[in-house]
Amino acid sequence: MMPTNLTLLERKISNNLNCLYFVNHPVYRIQKDHQLALASEYSLAGNVTEIICDxxxxxxxxxxARKEIVLTEKKVAKVTNNQLGQDTVQFLATLGYQFPPAQPAGELSQPTILPxxxxxxxxxxxxxxxxxxFGTRFRRNGSAKAVSWHVIESxxxxxxxxxxxxxxxxxxxxTAPFFNRYFDDPNFLPDKKLAGLSATGLTTVAYEAQGDPLTILKAFIQQVIQPQLPLVFWDQTQDxxxxxxxxxxxxxxxxxxEQQLxxxxVTIFDAQAYTNTLINRGNHKVGSHDLPLNGLAALFNISNPHQHNAIWDVQTTELVMVKLAELTHQTPVITTPPAPIALPATVPAVVPSIQTPSPTPQHASHTQVHQLRARGKTYREIAAVTGFSISGINYILKKARSIPTRSESV
Incomplete structure (x- = not known):
């Protein structure tokens, strides 16, 4: 069975009013008289975008703007499609639901934001x-003497x-725009405000004025959304x-x-998802890799001195995109078939012959000793010239037979 797209789903909720999920509308509570009222706990979820039966x-x-909800069949009271293409009020009326008389259907629903x-x-x-x-939001409790901060659980x-x-x-x-703003959220810890003050160099009064959320959003709509340029992110999920x-x-x-804008x-390009595509194309697999922006930048020899500062990360994203563009335009290097290298024929090593000097006849050295002694040299001087020890010289002169010279042998 293939997954089916649906238009409407009524969810059973024990000990409470059932919820109605209706595509392109916010979530409603079904009152006892079958009238619909906005479900306050879903106020930040935005409209329902899809209902799918797998x-x-x-x-x-x-x-x-929230994670999907998955329900089993036991928790579903009613599910249907608007196959006849009826308008909202008529379609809901045929199912037994009613909008409050004082609140037209158009006022209950908000359009999908930045679809x-x-x-x-x-x-x-x-x-x-x-x-x-981002900053974690806290709820402040206590008095002036003892203040405690608790993370908001929702x-x-x-x-x-x-x-x-x-x-x-x-x-x-x-090009334009250049947009860099800090939100002054009262639920941030004081260190966030100090960080914003340090980054902007503004006074507290000026910082709080520029950090008003509505003021920032209006400027963002005018400068970033209105030109209708594609929006690029390094992982758009949380942003x-x-x-x-x-x-x-x-x-x-x-x-x-502004509501219309x-x-x-909007058109979105996710640079991390694109990089994943390049990796999977070469890896012959389908999967998602959590690629840290500044880590990948380092592979391209790009160093961001202010990591996790949004305006610096924007600039780093651009530099990485430039490198990715260069890579995609390069001719791929195809791996050649592995093979052993061809070695030259082995030549036997030639062992050089060791030339040993012919030993000097012993009597020639003895003759030199006798000649030096005849010239009046001392034993020590003879030893220095011939290399014999003094005792050896003494032996040669007194014990060994002197070899006659050429003149003596005639």
Whole structure:
């Protein structure tokens, strides 16, 4: 059985109201009178993007800004498709659901934020590289004398963007925008604020003003989203998730024009996913490798002196993309068949003959000793010239028979 895409799913929830998951809509609670009300616990999840029934009859519910939910058949009360193409109110009415009379269907739903139906498989020529740094969010408890900080447990609220950066490029030449902002989230620990103050050099008042989330998001929409350039990330997963979360959270405070801009589809190029494709192509496998940006940069002899600083990581991403582009345009080096090397024929080594000097006849040395002594040389002087020991010289002179010279033998 092939996986099936569905339109609507009602989830059974023990001791509580059932939830309704409806594609392209937020999550609703089904009231006892069958009217629908927004489920507050899903307020940051965004719209439901897909409902899929897999081959094991498990139901996968996907959202814009949270992890998917997987339900077994036992937990599903109702599931269906809008096969007749009815409008929302009519379709839900046929299933017994009602929107509140005072709240039209259009007001209950929010559009999908920054939908990305397709991702680029090749690097675009003009683009904006985006990177985020995050901060853990805490809940502060206690009095002025004793303050305690506890990590917020909700997965959607546990972390948020601390630094949001973007730089535009065209054919690997920098263009607009240049965007680098720090969020002043009151749920960050004080050290985050100190880090932001240090990085910007602003006064506390100025930092808090520039760090207002709504102010940053409006500037981001105008400078980064409005030009409709492809958005490039080194692993978009967390960055896009939290950008969408913030835009969803502040959606109602945006102007109609801004709401329209964040509802338009965006084109995304994930540089890490692209690098994975290159690796898998050569590896003849399909898989995902968690490739650290600065680690891969080091392989290209690129050194980032300020790692995990979003604006510096944007610049590093661009340098890595340049190197990847150079590699993909190079002719591949094909491995040659392995074979042993051909060695030259072995030549027997020629052992040089050792020339031993002919020993000097013993009597010639003795003659020299006698001659030196006849000239009045002392034993010590004779020993220095001939190399004999003094006792040896004494033996030669007194015991050995003197060899006559040529003149004596005549």
């Amino acid at each position: 081959e094991q009859q498990r139901y996968h519910i996907l959202f814009v 990305s139906p397709t991702e680029l498989s090749e690097c675009p020529t003009a683009y904006v590289i985006i990177d985020c740094e 997965p959607e609220l546990r972390a948020s963007i601390f630094q949001l950066s973007a730089i535009g490029f065209s054919h690997h030449t920098q 896009m998730k939290h950008i969408r979360l913030l835009l969803t959270q502040y959606y109602q405070q945006l102007t109609p024009t 964040v509802s338009r589809p």
